[in-house]
Amino acid sequence: MAREKELTMTTILPRKDVVIVGLGWTGSILAHELTDQGLDVLAIERGPWRDTATDFNIGYAQDELRYSVRRDLFLQPAVETMTMRNDPSQTALPMRDFGSFLPGNGVGGAGVHWNGHTWRFWDSDFQIKTNLTKRYGAARIADLQVEDWGVTGAEMEPYYDQFEYLAGISGKAGNIKGKLQEGGNPFEDPRSRDYPNPPMEMTYAPTLFADVGRSIGLHPFPTPSANMSRTYVNPLGITMGQCTYCGFCERFGCANYSKSSAQTTILPVLMKKANFEVRTDSEVLHVDLAPGGKSARGVTYVDTSGQEFFQPTDLVLLCAYGLHNARLMMLSGIGKIYDPATGEGTVGRNYCYQTNAGVQVFFDDKNFNPFIAAGALGQTIDDYNGDAFDHGGLDFVGGAGINCIPTNGRPIGTRPTLPGTPKWGSAWKKATVAGYKSTLGYSSQGSSYATRTNYLDLDPTYKDRFGRPLMRMTFDFPDNDIRMSNYLCDRMEDIAKAFGGKQYSVGRRKKGWDSVPYQSTHNTGGVIMGTDPKKSAVNSFLQSWDVPNVFVIGASAFPQNAGKNPTGTVGALAYRAADGIRNHYLRNPGAPLVQA
Amino acid sequence: MDRHNTVQLSRRLFLSSVAMFTVTATSASFARSLSGSLPWAPMSSDPPMQVVSGGWQFFTPQEAALVEAIVDRIVPADDLSMGGKEAGCAVYIDRQLTGAFGTSSRLYTQGPFLPGLPTQGYQGEANPAQRYRVGLASIDAFLKQRDGKTFAELQPADQDAFLAAMEAGKVDLPNGVKAPGFFGLLLQNTMEGFFADPVYGGNKDMVSWRMLGFPGARYDYRDHVSKHNQPYPRPPVSIEGSPEWLVKRS
Incomplete structure (x- = not known):
């Protein structure tokens, strides 16, 4: 039946050299690199075209209800959601609204409405299993499923550098070529040069936080930020404006060309290229494989008319949000879906998240002007x-x-009050006014390490608008990560005591991941990279082990997540994949870049 | 030229096959092919629709009276601000319930509807518009039976006691309405109306922003970033503008 439907209803289009699924950060980077190589590149994007002047308009961008509460720029659950449960014994139910995490939608993807914290992972993160085993013994990680990435920190350095200069990151190096730099992060790996822009001007709260941190022997430094500390012209010749500290960053598009995104760093150049095309409001249903299942021959997508198209191509790059990459792999039959009972299968394996906790310190005599802010303005x-x-x-x-x-x-959304304050009435109002300007908050963004039973697969019951199975997410915070987070809360309490405020409160992370309150849109894994095709879905160039003319680019490739925001590493991995394709794959198309 | 035709074709096809699809985008957008330049069209931005107060679009007069009385206890009038009713919170909720929020048109609304774990979020079949319709009626019915009065006729202290009982799950409302869940919805929407931009019908004269000292829809604080611990001097502005702009200065 399905075959018959395809023959009668699907329009077959002219071939393209490369098809990119999703035009966000990674899709734009790969499109730019591969069009420079002379290839004819088509991007297919599920959401709409978006640009600064029309969609992030300075006349109405500062609309909290529309963009932050109703999430106008985000993926709507009616288009695609996932089912979730905390462990395999439960029945997964659909997230009818997104809460804990908020995937993006449209051109620019989640890069439109991110905050802009742009980190490098360390060599000890990439070689984690080797490092932890050597340092603490194999027994220490026996209840975890952590894996090495198949790359070293030194191998990743040039790609990080490339992404940071594209995006104009504002920061202070802590280690240039092995030499520690005053005022930067002393724990970072060596970098080849400083950030392209100096740190942002600090507001009061992070300034105080850094002073207090230093007073108890810690090493605060300016958070690396994709909000511009000054006007910047990137290597593509695109100019960005200085951040105006408006406080409408996360969940919003920047109306001021001050936050790096595909729109502000790549698209003005990419869109002018004759060998690039994007088809918007068009959802890829699956990758089509040639008989035998060893190579992709194209993708099938549907546009807003309901018309189905088959787009033939030689090379498919899955550049959707990581979770959607994983689902597209499953729906396309690329690789085997992970089964926690047997430990077999690679797609859906090692789904990880972020293990966060927070502290608030309340003062009587301070005014932090919380509305003067930027998404990545702070101290770490x-x-x-x-x-x-x-x-x-x-x-x-x-x-x-x-x-x-x-x-x-x-x-x-932001009305901190003392613990025990009622949620309404006159007492609530009084406490709200008292707390609004005088509360300082900080948080621990914790690593999330893989376990056998945290994974993604397809839901047996719930379907999307096309009748395809939703992805099913089975996740809870591992005991290891809860212990880590509690330890970090104790350390954050040390800092809280040193502040000398009138009161502080600690919000600890507990087991039973709750899909409702917002936590983090740092969903990682599911199509992880590695050196062993039995444990990873893609090699260290993000090329599928099973179908070598498919690359899967995004945080889906992380074998586990570090205590850092993922976008810097996602951007670096995109440049690494582009390097692999341009300088190796194209010499021998269709062949694996790494022998299993 | 080609692109234009593609768009038109898609639009027509779309309209003829609308039943196949759930339209979920904010403002309906159509499949497009873009190449060769950044697409640009004049007047293609998508500003918010301004709520005009006066009349009710969703609530019946009886429902409106109940909601106005409730929002006036959630946000009571006191020396810090006007009450929720005068601030327009009920108008805000009324207009929200007639739109995408009220009908859950952006959410995943396919069955089966099964009771879930707390970590799985709201799993009910009813959308907010339906929950308000049933929930408000159940409050009226409950109070009529218990006190022989409407909520609005109760003394403020008794109104507060009833809302607190709803919040704590200590009142059994008829028609299967779960009091804490419905109270949570009322609380969430009242706060949205009180603190959102006035363009949506609440937060009259930016009352909540003046109360907090939030400058609203301003977009450039560079001149105040380094003025640590010093009050920000300027009054708030809304997406709609500011009353101050209309005052003639001598």
């Missing part, structure tokens, strides 16, 4: 991140960055 302490500290006497692995990055004072 990495003394307890990753393997920067000795875990020898501790009962966990991993860690967290401690971040004081007050992003906004938007009042529907």
Whole structure:
């Protein structure tokens, strides 16, 4: 039946050299690189075209209800959602609204409405299994499923550098070619040169946080930011404006050309190229494989008319949000879906998240003007991140960055009050006014390490608007990560005490991941990279082991997540994949870049 | 030229096959092929629709009276601000319930509808418009039976006690309405109306923003970033503008 339908209803289009699924950060980077190589590139994007002047308009961009509460720029669950449960014994139900994480939609993807924290992972993150085993013994990670990435920090450095200069990151190097730099992060790996822009001007809260951190022997430094500290012209010749500290960053498009995104760093150049085309509002249903299933011959997509198209191509790049990459692999039959009972299968394996907790310090005599803010304006302490500290006497692995990055004072969502305050009535109002300007918050953004039973597969019951199965997410915070987060909360409490405010409160992370309150849109894994085709879905160039003319680019490739925002690493991996395709794959198309 | 034709074709096809699809985009957009330049068309931005107060679009007069009385207890008038009713919170909720929020048109609304774990979020079949219709009627019915009065006729202290009982799950409302869930919806929407831009019908004269000291839809604070711990001097502005702009200065 399905075959018959395809023959009668699908329009077959002229061939393209490359088809990119999703035109966000990674799709734009790959499109730019491969059109430079002379290839004819088509991007197919599920959401609409978006650009600064029309869609992030300075006359109405500052609309908290529309963009932050109703999430106008995000993927709507009616288009695609996932089912979720905390463990395999439960029945997964659909997230009828997104809450804990908010995937993007449209040209620019989640890069439109991100905050802009742009990190590098460390060599100890990439070689995690080797490193932890050597340092603490294999027994320490026996209940985890952590894996090495198949790359080293040194191998990733040039790609990080490329992404940071494309995006104009504002920051202060902590280590240039092995030489520590005053004022930067002393725990970072060596970098070849400083950031392209100096750190942002600090507001009051992070300034105080850094002072207090230093006073107890910690090492605060300016958070690397994709909000521009000054006017910047990137290597493509595209100019960005200085950030105006408006406090409408995360969940919003930037009306001021001050936040890096595909729109502000790549698209003005890419869209002018005759060998590039994007088809918007067109959803790829699956990748079509040639008989035998060893190579892709194209993709099938549907546009807003309901018309189905077959787009033939030689090379398919899945550049959707990581979770959607994983689902497209499953729906296309590329690789085998992971089964936690047997440990077999690679697609859906090692789904990880982020293990966060937060602290609030309340003052009587301070005015932090919380509305003067930017998405990545703040200070970070990495003394307890990753393997920067000795875990020898501790009962966990991993860690967290401690971040004081007050992003906004938007009042529907940001109204800190003392613990025990009623939620309504006169007492609520009085406490709300008292707390609004005088509360300082910071949080631990913790690593999330893989376990056998945290994974993605297809839901047996719930379908999307085309009748295809939704993806099913089975996830809870591993015991290791809860112990890590509790330890970080204790360290954050040390800082809270040193502030000398009138009161503080600690919000600890508990088991039972709740899909409702917002936590983080840092969903990683599902199509992980590695060196062993039995444990990973793609090689270290993000090329599918099973179908070598398919590359899968995004945080879907992370074998586990570090205590850092993923976008810097996603951008670097995109440049690495582009390098692999341009300089190796195209010499021998269709062949694996790494022998299994 | 080609692109234009493609768009038109898609639009026509779309209209003829609309039943096949759930339209979920904010403003309906259609499949396009773009190449050769950044697409640009004049007047193609998508500003918010301004709520005009006066009359009710969703609530019946009886429902409106109940909601106005409730929002006036959630946000009571006191020396810090006017109450929720005068601020327009009920108008805000009324208009929201006639739109995408009220009908859950952006959410995943396919069955089966099964009772879920708390970590799985709201799993009910009813959308907010339906929950308000049934929930408000159940409050009226409950109070009529218990007190022989409407909510609006109760003394403020008794109104507060009833809402607190709803919040705590200590009142059994008829028709299967779960009091804490419905109270949570009322609370969430009242706060949205009180703190959102006035363009949506609440937050009259930016009352909540003046109360907090939030400058609203301003877009450039570069001159105040380094003025740590010092009050920001300017009054708020809304997407609609500011009353101050209309005052003639001598």
